[in-house]
Amino acid sequence: MSDEAQRLKIVFVGHVDHGKSTLIGRILHDTGSLPEGKIAAIQQACEAERMEFEYAFLLDALLEEQAQNITIDTTQIPFRTALRRYVIIDAPGHKEFLKNMITGAASADAAMLVIAANEGVREQSRRHAYLLSLLGVRQIIVVVNKLDLANYSEQAFREIEGEYRQFLSELGMTAREFVPASAKQGENVARRTDPALQWYSGHTVLEALDHVESTAALPNQPLRFCVQDIYRFDARRIIAGKIESGSLRVGDQLIFSPANKSSAVATIESWNSPAPEEAIAGDSVGITLREQIFVERGHVASHENDAPIETNRCRADIFWMAEEPLRKETEYILRVATQELKCKVVAIEQVMDSSTLATEIGERERLARNEVGRVTLQTRAPLVVDNHDRIPALGRFVLVDGGRICGGGIVFGGVYTDRTTVKSKNIFWSEGEITPTHRAKQNGHRGAVVWLTGLSGAGKSTIALALEGELFQRAMHTYVLDGDNVRHGLNSNLGFSAEDRVENIRRVGEVAKLMADSGTVVITAFISPYRLDRRRAREIALEGNAEFIEVFVDAPLQVCEERDPKHLYKKARAGQIRDFTGIDAPYEAPDDPDIVVRTDEQNVDESVATIMEQLLPRLRADDPID
Amino acid sequence: MQSARTHLDHLENQSVFIFREAYRAFRNVAMPWSMGKDSNVLIWLALKSFFGKIPFPVLHIDTTYEFPEMLEFRDWATQHYQLNLIVKINAEARARGVGYETHDPVTVTHELKTVALQQAMAEHKWDALITGIRRDEDPTRAKERYFSPRNAQFEWGYKDQPPEFWGQFASTAAKGEHVRVQPLLDWTEADIWRYILREKIPIPGMYFARNGQRYRSLGCMPITKAISSEASTIEEIIAELETTRTSERAGRAQDHHERNAMQKLRAKGFL
Ligand SMILES: Nc1nc2c(ncn2[C@@H]2O[C@H](COP(=O)(O)OP(=O)(O)OP(=O)(O)O)[C@@H](O)[C@H]2O)c(=O)[nH]1
Ligand SMILES: [Mg+2]
Numbered sequence: 059m060s061d062e063a064q065r066l067k068i069v070f071v072g073h074v075d076h077g078k079s080t081l082i083g084r085i086l087h088d089t090g091s092l093p094e095g096k097i098a099a100i101q102q103a104c105e106a107e108r109m110e111f112e113y114a115f116l117l118d119a120l121l122e123e124q125a126q127n128i129t130i131d132t133t134q135i136p137f138r139t140a141l142r143r144y145v146i147i148d149a150p151g152h153k154e155f156l157k158n159m160i161t162g163a164a165s166a167d168a169a170m171l172v173i174a175a176n177e178g179v180r181e182q183s184r185r186h187a188y189l190l191s192l193l194g195v196r197q198i199i200v201v202v203n204k205l206d207l208a209n210y211s212e213q214a215f216r217e218i219e220g221e222y223r224q225f226l227s228e229l230g231m232t233a234r235e236f237v238p239a240s241a242k243q244g245e246n247v248a249r250r251t252d253p254a255l256q257w258y259s260g261h262t263v264l265e266a267l268d269h270v271e272s273t274a275a276l277p278n279q280p281l282r283f284c285v286q287d288i289y290r291f292d293a294r295r296i297i298a299g300k301i302e303s304g305s306l307r308v309g310d311q312l313i314f315s316p317a318n319k320s321s322a323v324a325t326i327e328s329w330n331s332p333a334p335e336e337a338i339a340g341d342s343v344g345i346t347l348r349e350q351i352f353v354e355r356g357h358v359a360s361h362e363n364d365a366p367i368e369t370n371r372c373r374a375d376i377f378w379m380a381e382e383p384l385r386k387e388t389e390y391i392l393r394v395a396t397q398e399l400k401c402k403v404v405a406i407e408q409v410m411d412s413s414t415l416a417t418e419i420g421e422r423e424r425l426a427r428n429e430v431g432r433v434t435l436q437t438r439a440p441l442v443v444d445n446h447d448r449i450p451a452l453g454r455f456v457l458v459d460g461g462r463i464c465g466g467g468i469v470f471g472g473v474y475t476d477r478t479t480v481k482s483k484n485i486f487w488s489e490g491e492i493t494p495t496h497r498a499k500q501n502g503h504r505g506a507v508v509w510l511t512g513l514s515g516a517g518k519s520t521i522a523l524a525l526e527g528e529l530f531q532r533a534m535h536t537y538v539l540d541g542d543n544v545r546h547g548l549n550s551n552l553g554f555s556a557e558d559r560v561e562n563i564r565r566v567g568e569v570a571k572l573m574a575d576s577g578t579v580v581i582t583a584f585i586s587p588y589r590l591d592r593r594r595a596r597e598i599a600l601e602g603n604a605e606f607i608e609v610f611v612d613a614p615l616q617v618c619e620e621r622d623p624k625h626l627y628k629k630a631r632a633g634q635i636r637d638f639t640g641i642d643a644p645y646e647a648p649d650d651p652d653i654v655v656r657t658d659e660q661n662v663d664e665s666v667a668t669i670m671e672q673l674l675p676r677l678r679a680d681d682p683i684d
Numbered sequence: 685m686q687s688a689r690t691h692l693d694h695l696e697n698q699s700v701f702i703f704r705e706a707y708r709a710f711r712n713v714a715m716p717w718s719m720g721k722d723s724n725v726l727i728w729l730a731l732k733s734f735f736g737k738i739p740f741p742v743l744h745i746d747t748t749y750e751f752p753e754m755l756e757f758r759d760w761a762t763q764h765y766q767l768n769l770i771v772k773i774n775a776e777a778r779a780r781g782v783g784y785e786t787h788d789p790v791t792v793t794h795e796l797k798t799v800a801l802q803q804a805m806a807e808h809k810w811d812a813l814i815t816g817i818r819r820d821e822d823p824t825r826a827k828e829r830y831f832s833p834r835n836a837q838f839e840w841g842y843k844d845q846p847p848e849f850w851g852q853f854a855s856t857a858a859k860g861e862h863v864r865v866q867p868l869l870d871w872t873e874a875d876i877w878r879y880i881l882r883e884k885i886p887i888p889g890m891y892f893a894r895n896g897q898r899y900r901s902l903g904c905m906p907i908t909k910a911i912s913s914e915a916s917t918i919e920e921i922i923a924e925l926e927t928t929r930t931s932e933r934a935g936r937a938q939d940h941h942e943r944n945a946m947q948k949l950r951a952k953g954f955l
Binding site for chain 1: 701
């Protein structure tokens with residue numbers, strides 16, 4: 059037996075009271091897995107409370123569970139047979155606790171579905187099987203329990219087997235096997251003793267367990283590295299996350315969706331152990347990149363030739379767990395791996411009763427608790443997914459409302475496109491009425507003034523436009539103010555005298571404030587050489603409760619002069635223009651800028667990445683205004 | 685070639701994932717640290733998660749009934765790992781005379797641990813606490829979530845826990861509430877020891893047998909009993925665990941004071 063091997067996780071599901079917890083308790087007891095004195099202690103407690111002893115109390119530890127003889131919440135217990143080690147998961151059967159059943163079952167490799175012989179196939183016997191299929195749990199063993207109550211009759215067993223086989227086949231599932239048992243009597247759990255069960259020659263429950271196949275991670279799947287966070291605790295800029303599928307190696311060229319930025323893996327970081335060359339599915343890793351591209355939580359790295367789907371719309375099957383029904387056209391938070399975006403359901407095409415499998419086709423407005431619906435989801439910002447049958451980890455999501463997970467679902471039917479040629483066209487939905495106080499919340503970000511300052515030719519306009527594109531791509535409200543769109547209209551009556559320059563900056567400051575107040579991230583690209591003017595612009599913004607972020611676009615004068623894109627330096631040197639900043643007018647560099655980019659050392663992407671990294675946290679909608 | 689990952693790799697990866705989710709989801713995180721074996725594994729996993737630097741404070745709730753050797757270890761480890769250590773004592777309760785000499789263990793544990801923790805929380809306004817509890821320690825802990833919300837009174841709403849699956853957690857706390865983040869939930873006592881062995885994690889010497897006795901679980905001095913054991917190396921401890929059938933917390937008096945003592949303690953905010 060290998061201690062090293064990963065544990066097989068087996069969930070016990072089925073209708074309320076059909077004996078799941080009892081069966082687990084019995085398994086633990088009959089295999090000598092319990093700590094000394096455990097049974098005696100429970101027996102003693104039961105006597106003191108005048109309750110009948112139940113094996114289920116080994117799992118149902120909460121007082122409320124014991125008082126009602128019911129499982130409320132799911133439990134996990136390690137367990138071993140002579141063959142291997144397991145984690146056994148007990149799940150509640152009561153309809154009320156379906157969310158707890160899902161919590162328990164979602165991580166399982168296989169399921170034991172328990173049906174009591176005296177009651178037969180019931181509502182949750184069916185619903186649980188259906189949910190297992192949605193959760194991706196494919197291996198099922200059916201235990202026909204409480205057969206003692208049917209005198210271990212083969213006919214009783216066969217009837218249930220027949221009915222349930224039929225039901226599973228409608229779901230496109232098959233059970234590995236059907237096993238008769240009595241958990242209470244310990245019959246055919248670890249061993250078979252009762253002559254009444256002689257007609258059966260198959261496995262005991264334990265043997266059936268040991269015959270479940272280990273679900274090894276699928277090899278050769280495409281890489282999906284989901285970014286959790288970026289760390290800069292020291293000089294390193296580490297991109298931390300989990301490899302959900304596939305593998306990555308140092309030197310691999312990665313593409314990050316949805317930004318579509320590409321860079322090679324420089325290192326795989328580690329602490330207190332040699333840096334690995336490769337990381338595989340399941341690994342929590344941190345990597346550094348060769349180029350300093352902008353990456354953030356939610357991005358998904360893949361190899362270039364096998365990228366995930368990037369879309370604003372997808373089709374999915376959703377199960378709903380919350381009391382409040384899912385409503386069409388209502389905003390929810392969608393979480394796929396580490397992505398979190400606003401979404402709404404734009405169509406509910408069909409609804410299935412997850413127990414009877416009765417399907418109701420035709421448009422619906424709502425999805426009630428415990429219903430499963432086939433829907434179309436729409437997000438504002440681009441969503442990165444895979445079809446669930448291809449890569450489960452990127453093909454499943456949860457819907458969150460008011461901070462609580464209300465439903466889950468799986469994606470199907472998405473179309474993969476060649477990322478190198480197609481850039482997604484985002485579809486946006488129309489906004490309802492927006493009150494000023496909720497603007498930031500509605501937009502998902504706050505308005506702000508991002509004030510770029512620097513010499514002519516330092517790269518302000520280029521960076522402003524690239525930054526605008528980056529923000530826009532994320533469905534953020536953004537706009538660039540620069541000489542081109544301000545000088546010709548708003549400031550067309552201003553020249554270049556010292557006075558006019560001051561007025562120019564003042565007006566830009568005022569307009570920027572208004573736009574920031576309306577929720578926009580305004581990017582200004584003016585030389586704005588004087589500290590005093592920039593301070594005024596900051597004060598104006600702050601008056602309007604807008605965040606003001608000063609970005610110093612820094613490049614030595616010599617470099618700017620060499621670039622001289624508009625030949626202005628040449629003209630200034632020749633005396634054809636006067637009061638030119640850097641030549642015959644001063645440039646007062648910021649003393650304490652919020653962000654500095656060195657355009658002589660970084661390329662545009664790197665500069666934008668530097669700005670984005672420091673800017674985004676300051677735009678978060680939930681931050682209190684300073 | 686892909687080398688297969690072991691059970692311990694899997695646990696480590698999952699814990700690291702949880703640490704990173706917690707650090708990202710919450711603004712103000714702290715990690716209680718008892719200097720016990722689980723706590724030290726937790727520190728170790730945090731160092732792995734954040735590449736050598738733990739970016740939040742570590743909290744020792746000092747009941748004033750601590751073993752001197754544990755305090756020595758605390759000071760050594762604080763230096764060694766460059767921890768940002770906060771020590772909290774419920775001085776008010778001690779001044780009132782609350783102590784094992786005069787009170788029952790449940791009361792003392794509540795006052796000197798849970799209430800002390802509440803006081804520290806009120807001072808520092810943490811919205812998440814990263815704890816080292818494991819499912820196999822106690823049947824009520826077996827019902828826990830990786831992210832487990834606590835209300836402003838520190839109560840655990842065990843009758844209506846949020847769903848948690850596919851790596852999606854209850855990662856928001858309302859004002860005054862907090863979330864217990866429990867990266868070691870899936871680990872067993874044996875896993876902890878195997879990992880300590882594999883990673884060579886420093887732990888206090890009291891876990892190893894001296895004069896035929898060692899501690900299996902460490903709490904307050906007056907209510908923690910040593911077990912008889914000859915296990916003086918980690919390998920011997922693991923071998924001992926393979927054969928023992930007594931439970932780990934058998935030596936911790938507050939758990940067994942009355943029926944379901946743990947549930948009552950835990951519902952009121954005990955870790
Ligand atoms: N006669 C008989 N009774 C059984 C058997 N298995 C369980 N029971 C009884 O059925 C009742 C319910 O058992 P549990 O194990 O709590 O059922 P469960 O499926 O875990 O119930 P929930 O978790 O609440 O859904 C208990 O009183 C058991 O003693 C069996 O094989 N035969
Ligand atoms: Mg049960």
